[in-house]
Amino acid sequence: MTTDVDRPRPVRPSVPLSDRVFRGVVRAAGGTVLLIMGAIGIFLAYQAIPTLREFGWGFFTEASFVPDREELGIAAVGLFTLQVAGVAIVIAFPLALATALYISEYAPARLKRTLIAALDLMAAIPSVVYGLFGFVFLTPHIIYLSRWLSKYLGFLPFFEVNTDVNAASWEQSMYTSSPFIAGFVVAMMILPFAASIMREVFAQAPLGEREGALALGSTRWGVIRSVVLPFGKGGIIGGTMLALGRALGETIAVVMILAPVFDIRFRVLENGGVTISSLIALRFGEATPSQLSALLAAGLMLFLFTLVVNTVASMIVARSRSGSATEI
Amino acid sequence: MAAPTLERTVVEAPAVVDDEPRKRDLSTTTLDDVLAALGSILGALGLVWVLYANLLPTSGTLGFVVAWFVVFLMLYAGVTAMRHPRTVMADRVAAAIIHAFAGLVGVALLFVIGYTAYRGADALGYGNFFTSDLSAAGPLDPLTVGGVLHALVGTLVEITIAVAITLPLGVGCAVFLNEVGGRFARPVRTVVEAMTALPSIVAGLFVFTTVLLMAGLPRSGLAASLAISVMMLPIIARSAEVVLRVVPGGLREASLALGASQWQTVWRVVLPTARPSLATALILGIARGIGETSPVLLTAGYTTYLTFDPTSGPMVSLPLMTYQLSRSSEAVDQSRAFGAATVLLLVVLLLFVIARVVAQRSKTGRR
Numbered sequence: 001m002t003t004d005v006d007r008p009r010p011v012r013p014s015v016p017l018s019d020r021v022f023r024g025v026v027r028a029a030g031g032t033v034l035l036i037m038g039a040i041g042i043f044l045a046y047q048a049i050p051t052l053r054e055f056g057w058g059f060f061t062e063a064s065f066v067p068d069r070e071e072l073g074i075a076a077v078g079l080f081t082l083q084v085a086g087v088a089i090v091i092a093f094p095l096a097l098a099t100a101l102y103i104s105e106y107a108p109a110r111l112k113r114t115l116i117a118a119l120d121l122m123a124a125i126p127s128v129v130y131g132l133f134g135f136v137f138l139t140p141h142i143i144y145l146s147r148w149l150s151k152y153l154g155f156l157p158f159f160e161v162n163t164d165v166n167a168a169s170w171e172q173s174m175y176t177s178s179p180f181i182a183g184f185v186v187a188m189m190i191l192p193f194a195a196s197i198m199r200e201v202f203a204q205a206p207l208g209e210r211e212g213a214l215a216l217g218s219t220r221w222g223v224i225r226s227v228v229l230p231f232g233k234g235g236i237i238g239g240t241m242l243a244l245g246r247a248l249g250e251t252i253a254v255v256m257i258l259a260p261v262f263d264i265r266f267r268v269l270e271n272g273g274v275t276i277s278s279l280i281a282l283r284f285g286e287a288t289p290s291q292l293s294a295l296l297a298a299g300l301m302l303f304l305f306t307l308v309v310n311t312v313a314s315m316i317v318a319r320s321r322s323g324s325a326t327e328i
Numbered sequence: 329m330a331a332p333t334l335e336r337t338v339v340e341a342p343a344v345v346d347d348e349p350r351k352r353d354l355s356t357t358t359l360d361d362v363l364a365a366l367g368s369i370l371g372a373l374g375l376v377w378v379l380y381a382n383l384l385p386t387s388g389t390l391g392f393v394v395a396w397f398v399v400f401l402m403l404y405a406g407v408t409a410m411r412h413p414r415t416v417m418a419d420r421v422a423a424a425i426i427h428a429f430a431g432l433v434g435v436a437l438l439f440v441i442g443y444t445a446y447r448g449a450d451a452l453g454y455g456n457f458f459t460s461d462l463s464a465a466g467p468l469d470p471l472t473v474g475g476v477l478h479a480l481v482g483t484l485v486e487i488t489i490a491v492a493i494t495l496p497l498g499v500g501c502a503v504f505l506n507e508v509g510g511r512f513a514r515p516v517r518t519v520v521e522a523m524t525a526l527p528s529i530v531a532g533l534f535v536f537t538t539v540l541l542m543a544g545l546p547r548s549g550l551a552a553s554l555a556i557s558v559m560m561l562p563i564i565a566r567s568a569e570v571v572l573r574v575v576p577g578g579l580r581e582a583s584l585a586l587g588a589s590q591w592q593t594v595w596r597v598v599l600p601t602a603r604p605s606l607a608t609a610l611i612l613g614i615a616r617g618i619g620e621t622s623p624v625l626l627t628a629g630y631t632t633y634l635t636f637d638p639t640s641g642p643m644v645s646l647p648l649m650t651y652q653l654s655r656s657s658e659a660v661d662q663s664r665a666f667g668a669a670t671v672l673l674l675v676v677l678l679l680f681v682i683a684r685v686v687a688q689r690s691k692t693g694r695r
Binding site: 036094136220295302 | 388390391415416418419422423425426427428429430432433434436437440441443444447496497498499500501503504505507508512513515516519520521522523524525526527528529530531532533534536537538541558561562565589590591592594612615616618619620621622625626647650651654655662665666669672673676677680684
């Protein structure tokens with residue numbers, strides 16, 4: 001009799017039919033997504049193979065991109081991509097940091113929700129709008145800044161422009177359509193995105209430490225320096241890198257502004273340049289099979305680079321989020 | 329007896345209030361704070377005006393503003409250092425810089441929108457801009473001819489197809505990752521996360537190569553929707569998963585403990601709980617899909633005719649129309665480009681307002 005009571009009841013829940021169907025359906029959805037997404041990766045790699053096999057390392061060192069003449073490489077294109085993204089990050093980083101700090105630390109509590117919503121809205125503005133703005137409005141105005149930079153900071157190699165900066169009638173066309181202007185527009189685009197990630201992380205800085213700092217007589221800046229920034233370090237780095245990932249892949253705004261030039265050079269203020277994504281946008285139409293393979297190879301390189309940047313960034317952001325919840 | 333006391337209380341009422349501790353003024357701004365900042369701003373303006381605009385051989389508005397700001401910071405720091413310790417000085421200078429930069433960002437972004445709307449107002453002023461396509465309008469025709477109707481219709485058709493593809497797949501995938509899981513979930517999650525890094529132009533190139541070149545389909549709205557879907561799918565799946573993850577596990581357990589099946593739990597408990605934030609995440613994903621130009625550029629083709637049929641022939645959308653028109657050198661076409669960009673902004677704004685309303689309703693109602 002006692003054995004009857006002590007023997008554990010076998011717990012073997014039978015899965016009802018509805019659940020089996022449900023699991024099957026969602027598993028199929030997951031499988032489909034995996035299939036589509038995986039297919040893209042494999043397809044890109046597979047299509048890029050002929051180009052990579054034919055050109056080998058030359059693909060990474062050759063500047064010009066003329067598939068018909070068997071001169072094919074992404075050295076110049078890749079460098080310009082980095083230049084545009086670099087300019088964008090240099091401009092966007094301090095502004096995004098200040099914006100995030102303002103919203104999380106200085107803004108009046110009433111305004112906060114509105115400002116956060118506005119920031120999200122800014123991040124959703126289509127890139128073609130920024131491109132149009134940069135192309136029509138910004139270019140004729142910003143060339144004066146370009147000229148000023150090259151005139152007084154021209155001793156820095158990347159601010160040099162291949163023209164006489166002191167000439168009385170200066171060549172305006174040398175300063176238009178430059179990686180600098182493209183980077184400037186991309187900066188405006190990625191700024192809200194970076195700021196919104198940073199703000200999210202800043203908002204999670206522990207209240208106890210904030211209050212502790214204030215109680216010890218810290219000023220508001222003291223709280224920021226000793227609590228918010230150390231706790232939000234991961235968010236700052238990660239947010240900037242995620243923004244960098246976007247800047248690398250940005251197409252339309254860059255196509256609208258940059259004039260295609262295939263040179264290996266670092267003069268960001270000078271007219272011309274082409275990024276991987278703008279190369280694809282410019283050349284896909286006239287594509288022969290070999291050219292298409294080359295474009296796909298270039299696209300694959302861009303994707304891989306963005307992937308690395310994004311993965312590292314998400315890891316940093318995720319770690320900073322989990323670590324920020326200290327207990328008191 | 330009763331009457332005088334009543335009178336006395338009325339008369340003495342203010343005196344009693346006066347005895348109570350008065351509500352303290354919690355604002356930390358003092359007159360010194362305000363005057364130091366204001367004085368520094370004005371002093372810097374005067375100094376820069378004399379030096380920059382009159383004495384030194386310098387000119388230009390941007391330079392003036394930058395010089396003004398730098399001189400202001402120096403004056404502000406100096407004025408503060410005379411009466412306060414260094415920590416206060418650092419605090420004030422940092423606050424000034426942060427406020428200035430944040431203000432700059434706000435002004436710049438508002439200016440982009442304002443400028444676009446201002447330039448677009450030329451075209452938007454004509455009623456025909458919303459009711460006709462561009463087929464009858466050449467580059468030299470005035471704004472009284474032609475409009476964005478074809479692009480608006482194209483945008484709506486393309487995004488509808490894309491949503492019809494990505495919504496069930498993306499949400500299904502998120503439910504799978506979050507509710508069912510298992511060994512198979514790991515590779516799916518990894519690949520979805522990796523694919524959010526896919527540049528939109530590469531998504532477009534993928535569809536261009538497979539659908540247009542290999543399968544031999546013509547450039548069409550359908551191909552464009554496929555390209556948008558490829559771009560949107562990882563975004564939607566990922567944001568939906570993030571939203572589902574924050575549904576408290578206790579709700580699930582309670583539902584299962586009451587004897588509900590897993591399907592009933594997901595359908596009756598998890599999804600309704602997450603519905604507002606899920607809707608917000610999805611609408612934001614859709615807004616990104618609508619604004620993306622590069623996948624459409626490769627796959628949709630360009631047309632000036634109104635078409636409702638996504639399967640045959642080119643179909644233009646608002647971002648693509650903006651891009652194509654902006655390349656024309658005619659002033660009229662530029663006005664039209666700005667008009668199309670404004671309409672695009674309005675569509676995104678509308679989606680945003682819907683997202684806000686959905687998110688808001690969840691907080692106030694049904695609790």
